[in-house]
Amino acid sequence: MDLPPIVTPEAWEAARQELLVKEKEHTRARDALAAQRRRMPRTAIVKDYLFDGPTGPASLQDLFDGRRQLIVYRFFYQPDVDGWPDLGCPGCSLLADQVAHLAHLNARDTTLAFVSRAPQERIAQLKLRMGWDIPWYTLTDGFDADFGVDEWHGTNVFYRDGHHISRTYFINNRGDEAVGGTWAYLDLTPLGRQEDWEDSPAGYPQSPPYVWWRRHHEYDT
Known part of the structure; x- marks a missing residue:
């Protein structure tokens, strides 16, 4: 490998500061993109989709x-996917492994759910085997094709x-590789992180950062 040179700590710090300028630009651009996402138009859901869940x-x-x-x-996760019935898609499994504790999303009025073509019995077995605790439903109609x-x-x-539901955003391909963390997921949502530093339309729910943060077992109190 053609590795970068070994330099003095002073030279290393100078290089880090130079890169930090671009990293901060990237962060500001990401925030601006999320602000634009919150202003996207929405499309109404008019079909009555049905899933099979753990309780019916x-x-x-x-x-x-x-x-x-x-x-x-x-x-x-279905019969025509490699690994069935013991394992799910490798890429989907990698994403599931990096999902943060759901209590933080729930505290921001947000639910994460997975959907698959597998029956609930198989999904329950896979969740137990892989150590996942994500709400997971079975597709029974054309929801996947429609979206x-x-x-x-x-x-x-x-x-x-x-009772009115709208679709607000969609990502796939490499767009999915950035999600998993609480902030990345909230940045996809129409309400965002709901913190008062964000550029959001008037009237959106917002509160100061840090104030609402809890250890994941403390939100109920």
Whole structure:
């Protein structure tokens, strides 16, 4: 390998400071992109989609679990996928491994759920085997085809206003590789991180950073 040179600590720090300028530019650009995402138009969901869940049939509304925002990842776990029935898609499994504790998303009125074509019995076995604790539902209709995830993985974002649901965002391909952490997921949502430093439309819920943060077992109190 053609490795970079070994330099003095002073030269290393100078190089780090030079790179830091570009890294901060990248961070500001990412924040601006999230602000634009919060202003995207939405499309209404008019079909009644049905899933099979751990406790029986579930509607798209049920997947929200009472919250306003829903992130749905299409996980490929079904008979025609390599590893079936013991394992899911390698790439989808890697994404599942990096999902942060869900309590932090839930505290921001956001639910994350996975959907697959596998029956609930198989999904329960896979979750136990892999140590995952993500709400996971079985597709029973054309939801995957309607939202661009019938032939490839992808992440759809939805917003619920009472009984009215709209689709707000979608990413796939390399877009999915950046998600998993709490902040990355919230940046995809229509309400964002809901912190007062964000550039959001008037009236959006916001609070100071740090104030709402908790250890994951402390949110109920």
